[in-house]
Amino acid sequence: MVTETSTQKTTPSIGDYLRNNIREYGLLVALVVIMLFFQVMTGGVLFRPVNITNLILQNSFIVIMALGMLLIIVAGHIDLSVGSIVALTGGLSAIMLVKMGLHYSLVVPLCLILGGVIGAAQGYWIAYQKIPAFIVTLAGMLVFRGVTYVVLQNRPIGPFPKDFQSLSTGFVPDFLGFLGPISFTTPWLEFQQSIFAGDSWAMNWPAPQLIDAQWTINNVFALFCVLVAVGIMIYVGIRNRAINQRHNTENEPFGFFVAQKVVVSIVAIFIGFQLSTYKGFPNVLVVMALLIALYMFITTRSTVGRRVYAMGGNEKAAKLSGINTERLTFYTFVNMGVLAALAGMIIAARLNSATPKAGVGFELDVIAACFIGGASASGGVGKITGAVIGALIMGVMNNGMSIMGLGIDYQQLVKGLVLLAAVFFDVYNKNKG
Amino acid sequence: MDNIILEMRSITKTFPGVKALDNVNLKVREGEIHALVGENGAGKSTLMKVLSGVYPAGSYDGEIHYDNEVRNFSTISDSEHLGIIIIHQELALVPLLSIAENIFLGNEIATNGVIDWKQTFARTQELLKKVGLKEPPSARITDIGIGKQQLVEIAKALSKKVRLLILDEPTASLNETDSDALLKLLMEFRKQGMTSIIISHKLNEIKKVADKITIIRDGGTVETLDCHNEDISEDRIIKGMVGRDMEDRYPAREPKIGETLLEVKNWNVFHQHHRDRQFLHDINFNVRAGEVVGIAGLMGAGRTETAMSIFGKSWGHKITGEVSMHGKPVDVSTIPRAIEAGLAYVTEDRKHLGLVLSNNIMHNTTLANLGAVSAGGVIDDYKERTVATDYRSKLRIRSHSIYQEAVNLSGGNQQKVVLSKWLFTNPEILILDEPTRGIDVGAKYEIYSIINQLAAEGKGILMISSEMPELLGTCDRIYVMNEGRIVAELSKAEASQESIMRAIMRSGEKH
Numbered sequence: 001m002v003t004e005t006s007t008q009k010t011t012p013s014i015g016d017y018l019r020n021n022i023r024e025y026g027l028l029v030a031l032v033v034i035m036l037f038f039q040v041m042t043g044g045v046l047f048r049p050v051n052i053t054n055l056i057l058q059n060s061f062i063v064i065m066a067l068g069m070l071l072i073i074v075a076g077h078i079d080l081s082v083g084s085i086v087a088l089t090g091g092l093s094a095i096m097l098v099k100m101g102l103h104y105s106l107v108v109p110l111c112l113i114l115g116g117v118i119g120a121a122q123g124y125w126i127a128y129q130k131i132p133a134f135i136v137t138l139a140g141m142l143v144f145r146g147v148t149y150v151v152l153q154n155r156p157i158g159p160f161p162k163d164f165q166s167l168s169t170g171f172v173p174d175f176l177g178f179l180g181p182i183s184f185t186t187p188w189l190e191f192q193q194s195i196f197a198g199d200s201w202a203m204n205w206p207a208p209q210l211i212d213a214q215w216t217i218n219n220v221f222a223l224f225c226v227l228v229a230v231g232i233m234i235y236v237g238i239r240n241r242a243i244n245q246r247h248n249t250e251n252e253p254f255g256f257f258v259a260q261k262v263v264v265s266i267v268a269i270f271i272g273f274q275l276s277t278y279k280g281f282p283n284v285l286v287v288m289a290l291l292i293a294l295y296m297f298i299t300t301r302s303t304v305g306r307r308v309y310a311m312g313g314n315e316k317a318a319k320l321s322g323i324n325t326e327r328l329t330f331y332t333f334v335n336m337g338v339l340a341a342l343a344g345m346i347i348a349a350r351l352n353s354a355t356p357k358a359g360v361g362f363e364l365d366v367i368a369a370c371f372i373g374g375a376s377a378s379g380g381v382g383k384i385t386g387a388v389i390g391a392l393i394m395g396v397m398n399n400g401m402s403i404m405g406l407g408i409d410y411q412q413l414v415k416g417l418v419l420l421a422a423v424f425f426d427v428y429n430k431n432k433g
Numbered sequence: 434m435d436n437i438i439l440e441m442r443s444i445t446k447t448f449p450g451v452k453a454l455d456n457v458n459l460k461v462r463e464g465e466i467h468a469l470v471g472e473n474g475a476g477k478s479t480l481m482k483v484l485s486g487v488y489p490a491g492s493y494d495g496e497i498h499y500d501n502e503v504r505n506f507s508t509i510s511d512s513e514h515l516g517i518i519i520i521h522q523e524l525a526l527v528p529l530l531s532i533a534e535n536i537f538l539g540n541e542i543a544t545n546g547v548i549d550w551k552q553t554f555a556r557t558q559e560l561l562k563k564v565g566l567k568e569p570p571s572a573r574i575t576d577i578g579i580g581k582q583q584l585v586e587i588a589k590a591l592s593k594k595v596r597l598l599i600l601d602e603p604t605a606s607l608n609e610t611d612s613d614a615l616l617k618l619l620m621e622f623r624k625q626g627m628t629s630i631i632i633s634h635k636l637n638e639i640k641k642v643a644d645k646i647t648i649i650r651d652g653g654t655v656e657t658l659d660c661h662n663e664d665i666s667e668d669r670i671i672k673g674m675v676g677r678d679m680e681d682r683y684p685a686r687e688p689k690i691g692e693t694l695l696e697v698k699n700w701n702v703f704h705q706h707h708r709d710r711q712f713l714h715d716i717n718f719n720v721r722a723g724e725v726v727g728i729a730g731l732m733g734a735g736r737t738e739t740a741m742s743i744f745g746k747s748w749g750h751k752i753t754g755e756v757s758m759h760g761k762p763v764d765v766s767t768i769p770r771a772i773e774a775g776l777a778y779v780t781e782d783r784k785h786l787g788l789v790l791s792n793n794i795m796h797n798t799t800l801a802n803l804g805a806v807s808a809g810g811v812i813d814d815y816k817e818r819t820v821a822t823d824y825r826s827k828l829r830i831r832s833h834s835i836y837q838e839a840v841n842l843s844g845g846n847q848q849k850v851v852l853s854k855w856l857f858t859n860p861e862i863l864i865l866d867e868p869t870r871g872i873d874v875g876a877k878y879e880i881y882s883i884i885n886q887l888a889a890e891g892k893g894i895l896m897i898s899s900e901m902p903e904l905l906g907t908c909d910r911i912y913v914m915n916e917g918r919i920v921a922e923l924s925k926a927e928a929s930q931e932s933i934m935r936a937i938m939r940s941g942e943k944h
Contacts, residue, residue, distance in 0.1 A: 247818060303803045303810050310800050313789035320747060320778065320786055321801035321854065322769040380791045 022429060025260075027374065027389050030422075032267075034393055038400030044190060045403050046396070049278035052271060057168070057350060059395035060284040061086070061343035063388055065362070066369040067295040068336035070387040073370050074299075075332050076312040076379025077126060077133035081118075081140030082340040082366055086359030087148040089115050089344035094157035094354030097164055104164040111341050118144065119337020120330065127329035141363065149356045158353025168349035172281040176220040188213035217273075219280025226272025230265045237261055284346055291339075296384045308332060313380030368415065369394055372422040393418070437501075438463040438628050439597060444483055444495035453479045454493070455652045461597070461630060461645075466623055468639040469632045471649035471674055472900060477632045478522075480649070481599050485519045486512045499597075516596030520586045522605060526574045533557040533570035536589045560588040564618060580611030587618065598622070598629040604638060605733060616642050634731055636667045637938070648673040671934050683906030684878065686885040690909065691722035693760065694893040695776075695862045700754035702742045708750060713739055713917045716754070720862055720893035725884060727908035728897045729933045735917040736897045737781055740864045744778035745771040758861065772801065777860035779851055781867035781897070783844075787851040790840035794832060795821035797839050798853045805857070824853035829879060845876025852883065863887060864895045869903060881907055901930045915940045 039046045046052075065082050072079050089111045096107045118140075125136045159165075190211050217223055237257065244251045251257070275281060299305040311318040311325050319325050343362075348354045373390030375382030394415060401411045439461040446454040454476045461467045469477050483493050486506030490497075497504050499515060506512045509519075526535050533553050542549045542556065557570035566584040568577055574585065583603060590598055600619075604612040612635075619629055619642055633639055639646060646665065648655040655673050658665050700716035703709070713735050720726045728736045741748035743756055745768030756765050756774075763774040771778075780786040788797055798821045799806050806817040821835040828849040832842060839850055848868065855863060865884070869877040884907060888894055898904050904911055911928045913921040913936040921936035 243815075247815065301812050301814070303807050303812055306796065306800075306803060306812060310789045310792060310796065313791040314785070316786050317789055318800070320744075320768060320780065322745075322772045323800075324769070376791075380789065 024374075024383070024386070026425070027372075027386060027393075028263075031389050031393050031396070032263075034396055034400075038396060038403075042400055042403040046400055047270075047274060049274045051399070051403070052274050053278055053282060055395055055399050056282055056285050056288075058399065059391060060168075060282075060288045061346045062362070062365050062369060062395065063288055063391045064291055064339055064346070065336075065343045065366045066373075066387040066391045067291055067384060068332075068339035069366045070370050070373070070375055070382050070384060071295075071299070071305075071308055071332045072133070072336055073367070073375045073377070074312045074379060074382045075308050075329060076315065077329065077332070078367065079122075079133065079137045079333065079336050080363045080367075081122060081137040081144055082336065082343075083359040083362035084141045084144035084148065085115060085118055085337060085340035086344035086347060086362055087354075087356060088118070088144045088151075089341040090348035090354040090358050091148050091152045091157070091356065093164075093345050093348055094160070095151065097160055098157050104161065104167070107164070108167070108345065111345055112338050115337040115339070115341020115344070116334045117337070119334040119340075122337075123330040123333030126333060127326045133333075145356075152354065152356045154356060156353045156355040158351075160349055160352055164345075165349050165352060166283060168284055168346045170283045171219070171279045172221065172283060172286060174219045174221045174280055176224055179220045182217045182220065183214060185212050185214045187211070215277055217276045218278065219276045222280040223272055223276040225281070226268055226276075230268055233268075234261055234265070287342075287346075292384065292388055299384050304328070304331075309380060311379075365394060366391075368419045372419055374422075374426060376426075390422075436463040437461070438499065439484075440498040441480070441484065442496045442498065444480065444493055444497075446479055446483055446488060446493040453652050454483070457495075457649065457652070457654050459647055459654065460657070461628060463628055464623060464626050465628060465644040466619060466642050467628070467630045468643035468646045469630055469649065470634070470636070470639065470646060470670060475649045475674075476652040477649055478601060479652075481519055481601060481630070481632065484512065485509055485517060485599065513593055516594055517599070518590040518593055518595040518597070519599040520583075520590060520601065520603065522602040524579075524582050524586055526582055526585060528575040529573060531571045531573055532561070532568060532577075532585050532588075535574055535585060536560060536570075536592050538589075540593065556592070557588075560591050563591060564588045565614065578611075580607045580614070583607065583611070583615060584618075587615075596628060598627060599632075600629065601632045602634070602732075603631065604633065604635060612638065636670050639670070640665065640667065646670060650674060667934075667938070668931060671931060682878070682902070684882050684885055686725075686888065686907075688725075688888070688909050689723045689891075691891060693719050693721050694758060695720040695895070696755075696757045696760070697743060698755045698757075700739070700742070700756075701752070702738065702749035703751040705749050711917070712749060713742065716919055718912050718919060718922075720895050722861075722891045722893055723888050724910065725888050725894040725896060725908045727904035727911040728895065728914055729901060729904050729911055729937075730899075730914035731937060732899065734914040734937075736914050737866055738917075739914070740778055740866055740895070740897060743771070744768065744776055744864065747778075772858055772860070775861035776864065777801075777855035777858055777862070778864045779848075779855050779866060779868060781870060783847050783851050787854075788839045788847060791838060793836045793838050794825060794830065794842075794850055794853075795835040797850050798824055798835075798857060801854050802858045820857060821853075824857065828853055828856075828883060843872075843876075845872035845879070848872055848876070848880065849883075852880075856887075860892065862893045862895065864897070866897045867899065868896065869898070869900070877903075901933055904928075904933075905930065913937060 035046065065086075069079060069082070092114060093107050093111045096102045096110065097104060122133075122136050122140045125131045126133045188211055189208050190213070241251050241257065252260075299309075307318065307323050307328055310321070311323060311328055315325055344359065347358055351358070369391035370382060370387045371377065371390070372393055373383065373386030373388070375387065397415060397418065398411055401414065437460060439459070441457065441459040444454050444457045444459075445452070457476065457480055459467075459469075459480065469480070471477050479488075482488050484497060484506075486509050489507040490505030491507075497506070499517070504512075504515070527538065530538070536557055537553055542553050554570045561568065561570065561584075564584045564587050566581055566588065568581060574582060577585075587598070603615055607615065616638060619631070622629065631639070631643070640660070643660055645660065646658040648658070648670065650673075658670070658673070696719040698717055700713060701711065702713040704712040716739055718726070728739070730736050738748050742752055743765060746752050746766055747768060756763055758774055765771040765774055765776065784790065789800065792800075795817060799817050803812065806813055806820055818835065824830070825832070825835055830842075830846050830849045830853070832846060839847060842850065852868075868884070869880055872880070884894055884896070896904065896908060905928055908928070909925055911923045911925075911933065912919050913923065913933055915937045918940070920940035921933075923932060923936075
């Protein structure tokens with residue numbers, strides 16, 4: 001009865017592979033296209049080292065919260081309270097650091113625990129009392145904002161001690177400083193002006209010019225790290241392919257593998273190089289990168305991650321398979337609280353003051369990042385890489401439009417449309433397939 | 434009264450992998466009550482869905498003649514327009530709206546979108562009088578009993594100028610008084626010239642009201658019996674429903690029965706939602722090693738509820754009684770503990786309760802026993818792949834790889850994935866709830882072979898099925914359940930479709 005061909009392993013053609021994975025590659029391509037678009041539109045400002053550094057500093061907290069939000073959305077819930085948790089933990093960290101004079105090595109863990117407690121308080125109602133997350137976290141959003149106003153007595157608190165600030169605004173020191181700075185010159189294509197000139201709507205085509213640009217690598221260590229990271233990535237990729245081959249499991253087409261690695265390597269080296277010509281890696285970039293790696297590992301390799309996906313995909317089936325769905329839901333909210341607390345401290349340190357208005361509307365950016373990144377509103381589907389790229393797409397658009405001088409009004413409008421377009425793309429693909 | 438109102442000719446309907454209807458013919462005269470009988474899954478409901486336009490014209494083969502014209506219904510409203518109204522087993526009423534609102538839902542008496550409440554209530558009164566329901570039109574559906582809700586559905590049908598009324602298991606959830614009232618109402622309608630088709634398992638009721646009986650089996654018409662020309666006994670109907678050759682549809686097995694594995698004593702369970710209603714009464718049964726034990730019964734007899742209440746108390750509340758394995762009491766109060774005790778429950782509802790459809794075969798296979806493929810909370814990729822690949826080839830799951838999403842598999846293969854998941858927990862007792870529902874004959878045979886193999890390995894199998902031939906073909910012993918009680922225990926020698934049906938009917942009459 002079994003037809004032998006159907007049980008055999010088949011290697012998918014490139015076309016098939018592209019169709020099956022259109023979501024992931026589509027997203028990456030979209031990010032690159034958006035970046036190039038703004039690079040041109042801003043007359044080359046976007047990729048300047050200072051701006052790339054800025055981009056990272058501005059978006060790190062969105063990315064960090066998107067990691068937790070993705071788990072929540074995959075689990076089939078939502079968290080509207082993260083913006084308020086950001087404000088509250090930022091405010092409490094300011095009180096402890098500035099007013100009480102505690103050392104940051106005590107304050108940071110305390111605030112993270114506090115974030116976890118806040119998440120637990122909401123998770124309890126959602127997981128064990130079965131109140132919809134939308135309602136519980138909407139209440140949380142109001143409650144924690146209110147508490148923030150109370151504890152800050154309606155006034156911003158700052159400035160922070162230097163060591164705490166460096167959590168957010170500091171850079172990784174150049175451990176290979178004895179080698180640098182290294183200077184060299186290459187030909188370079190430079191765009192002279194922005195398309196939108198000044199405040200008129202007149203369009204000026206950017207005039208590309210070939211110039212001899214001088215580059216100075218100020219932070220050799222940053223460049224070194226990027227090169228090592230790219231090397232490891234390629235090595236792991238090749239090794240995994242070999243393992244897959246040995247165990248007779250499906251590999252992506254070889255051409256694809258090469259193209260993907262080449263593109264990712266170029267982008268990584270380019271960004272690493274740009275950063276190294278400025279001040280090197282911001283501390284938050286390191287924190288963010290480690291967290292991304294950790295959550296990628298959790299979602300793809302750990303039993304906890306697997307169970308979250310199963311629960312979001314079909315809660316009843318997961319429960320009947322012996323998974324404690326209540327406890328799992330509870331802990332996804334605890335986790336979100338901890339990440340929101342971390343984001344809250346990063347923001348406070350970056351602004352060098354804690355205000356009761358911090359983080360207003362962040363929940364929407366974070367949620368949008370997850371949905372742009374391909375998470376499904378009904379749960380069970382979504383990837384960390386998607387959420388991170390989604391957050392970067394939003395970040396680049398914010399940044400690019402700001403540089404172009406577009407106001408917050410247009411930024412919101414465009415972001416809304418992008419969100420709708422991305423989700424429509426998902427739905428369209430799903431219906432077609 | 435020789436006017437034929439409806440004729441369905443050679444209706445064939447296939448679903449991916451399954452032929453649900455195969456050349457079915459049905460002829461209904463105007464003004465008669467025509468009963469449609471057959472086992473669960475024989476194709477009765479599918480046939481009615483074809484008739485009412487749930488499955489639009491073009492999605493099936495064959496012709497529907499209604500009022501001497503060929504009709505191609507593409508939506509339900511097409512058929513309703515011509516007076517064909519179907520009342521489904523699960524009532525389609527909005528619980529929090531009033532009777533009047535429900536009756537005219539989607540069909541409101543309104544001018545420019547403004548509802549004329551006075552007329553709505555007046556017409557509702559009239560309709561309620563016709564069906565003999567004494568409730569104010571403003572009463573909410575949730576506040577009236579299920580029998581009255583059924584009458585509201587009929588009133589709703591009357592409001593749409595019904596000519597052909599189709600009732601799918603109308604009395605399944607009614608008590609005897611309500612059932613009688615409903616049947617009387619149908620006979621009243623017959624006097625007024627209305628035609629009805631009634632789908633039912635309750636043969637005594639059918640005998641009472643039907644003019645003709647069409648029997649459907651395995652998606653084909655067996656025969657149409659005329660109740661006026663001959664005296665049709667229930668046994669005669671049962672024979673038509675089940676009489677098929679059973680050779681070689683079930684793989685042979687030499688039972689090697691060992692010690693008692695699972696023993697359930699004095700199991701009492703209250704209803705999950707209606708918390709003051711006792712649903713299961715004093716259930717006692719046992720399963721021995723290497724034995725396949727069946728539970729027969731009609732829908733709603735409490736078979737699934739029994740299994741689920743034992744499996745980690747995942748159904749019901751106020752559960753009392755004792756479960757023991759190897760003669761020692763075990764704790765089955767949560768699902769992980771039940772799994773630990775050696776139980777596994779393969780659900781009847783694999784899409785909603787069995788599989789994570791958005792996950793692939795591999796992830797579904799290991800879900801209930803992730804610990805066995807991981808260390809310190811980290812999944813060992815290689816181990817997991819090996820396990821999934823093993824089960825895929827052992828159970829012959831047809832797919833392009835273990836990475837195929839469960840949603841894209843056929844019913845039979847989905848069922849095998851659910852089986853893989855539970856086999857991987859290495860249970861001693863495997864409870865199979867309707868393991869072959871909605872899968873084709875070939876895949877059924879494979880599932881039976883797997884069951885035999887498991888029994889040969891010394892596992893105890895408890896099989897719930899609504900297909901009696903399947904139980905007779907695979908089981909060593911059969912318990913019969915009805916209305917929350919075990920009403921008979923039949924050895925392989927005693928068990929036959931007639932004896933099972935008789936046990937059910939007899940117990941039904943007692944209560």
